[in-house]
Amino acid sequence: MIPFLDLQSINKQYRAELIEACTRVIDSGWYIGGKELEQFEHKFANYCGTQFAIGVANGLDALILTLNAWKELGKLKDGDEVIVPSNTYIASILAITANNLTPVLVEPDNQTYNIDPIKIEEAITSKTKVILPVHLYGQLAQMPEIMEIADKYNLLVLEDSAQSHGAEIDGKKAGNWGDASGFSFYPGKNLGALGDAGAVTTNDQELAQMLYALRNYGSHEKYKNLVPGMNSRLDDIQAAMLDIKLNFLDREVNHRREIANLYLTQIKNPEIILPLSNVDATQYHQHVWHLFVIRSKNRIALQKYLADHGVQTLIHYPLPPHKQQAYKEWNNLSYPISEQIHEEVISLPISPTLSLKEAEKVIQLCNGFKV
Ligand SMILES: *Cc1c(COP(=O)(O)O)cnc(C)c1O
Numbered sequence: 409m410i411p412f413l414d415l416q417s418i419n420k421q422y423r424a425e426l427i428e429a430c431t432r433v434i435d436s437g438w439y440i441g442g443k444e445l446e447q448f449e450h451k452f453a454n455y456c457g458t459q460f461a462i463g464v465a466n467g468l469d470a471l472i473l474t475l476n477a478w479k480e481l482g483k484l485k486d487g488d489e490v491i492v493p494s495n496t497y498i499a500s501i502l503a504i505t506a507n508n509l510t511p512v513l514v515e516p517d518n519q520t521y522n523i524d525p526i527k528i529e530e531a532i533t534s535k536t537k538v539i540l541p542v543h544l545y546g547q548l549a550q551m552p553e554i555m556e557i558a559d560k561y562n563l564l565v566l567e568d569s570a571q572s573h574g575a576e577i578d579g580k581k582a583g584n585w586g587d588a589s590g591f592s593f594y595p596g597k598n599l600g601a602l603g604d605a606g607a608v609t610t611n612d613q614e615l616a617q618m619l620y621a622l623r624n625y626g627s628h629e630k631y632k633n634l635v636p637g638m639n640s641r642l643d644d645i646q647a648a649m650l651d652i653k654l655n656f657l658d659r660e661v662n663h664r665r666e667i668a669n670l671y672l673t674q675i676k677n678p679e680i681i682l683p684l685s686n687v688d689a690t691q692y693h694q695h696v697w698h699l700f701v702i703r704s705k706n707r708i709a710l711q712k713y714l715a716d717h718g719v720q721t722l723i724h725y726p727l728p729p730h731k732q733q734a735y736k737e738w739n740n741l742s743y744p745i746s747e748q749i750h751e752e753v754i755s756l757p758i759s760p761t762l763s764l765k766e767a768e769k770v771i772q773l774c775n776g777f778k779v
Contacts, residue, residue: 488538621634
């Protein structure tokens with residue numbers, strides 16, 4: 409069986425170093441808010457090109473706390489509107505509603521699957537305060553255009569970079585485009601911890617200071633609480649694991665790119681729509697291929713055929729947020745591009761430990777699929 413993503417084999421590559429780091433933390437007697445966290449925060453900020461990286465408990469909290477921080481800083485208030493893609497993973501939307509802000513769903517471009525800047529501008533009202541672009545599947549949203557719109561209408565921009573560590577446009581990385589960015593280090597992400605972890609990156613010192621407090625009960629100073637915060641910390645063991653894995657991120661991304669390139673050039677089947685098929689690739693290079701998402705009108709048959717021949721695939725995602733029971737009030741709304749994407753997408757295996765031979769097998773099978 410060719411697995412979709414084999415975390416065991418990915419982390420096994422770094423086993424000796426991970427164990428050494430674990431031992432160091434165990435023996436240090438300092439497990440939260442210590443040197444390991446500080447070192448990783450510094451290194452990750454440096455990697456993204458930002459001034460600050462603030463470690464938090466997970467990617468959802470990174471988004472929740474940033475919006476919360478802007479409320480505490482007086483930049484947002486209950487009911488303000490946040491523009492977000494209608495085909496995102498549910499977490500981007502949960503972060504908005506958790507803060508009593510109003511999500512305004514905007515359709516993606518059906519070639520890139522990222523939010524369509526033209527439709528962002530159409531959705532802006534007097535209540536719009538934030539654009540929350542999601543760099544879906546590992547490819548940056550059209551950030552130059554989005555930042556221009558944000559400047560024109562004086563809006564904050566919060567990137568959801570959970571799937572796009574290291575992705576860039578014109579040499580500028582995910583996490584360094586907006587006013588702030590949320591990252592997830594969930595084990596299956598391109599930079600994955602051995603448990604839950606996340607971070608916010610920003611160049612805004614005032615925001616960074618507020619986030620340091622919010623992740624730690626709203627406290628800057630022990631037993632003094634400035635704001636009602638929460639407990640959302642990135643612990644030192646996970647920080648130490650991430651510090652090691654960050655050393656190998658670019659190498660792993662290059663391997664993903666090699667696989668993606670094989671898929672893009674060698675899968676030839678009219679039943680299958682490849683990513684970026686009609687997009688000017690020079691505009692969208694530096695994709696980090698968190699997921700390799702193809703589309704087919706016969707997705708169910710394709711998935712079964714691949715499984716029968718030993719290839720595991722997943723669907724990202726089967727149901728758009730507006731069709732989820734959690735958001736019943738939106739169930740009757742219509743976002744046709746999102747709905748079509750959700751009906752047709754299927755993700756092929758792509759990972760740092762998928763061999764080229766395995767990729768060849770996936771390609772041959774895809775090319776042999778008939779309805
Ligand atoms: C994974 C993910 C998140 C949430 O990250 P967690 O660490 O699982 O909380 C948010 N947004 C997107 C787009 C994601 O893929």
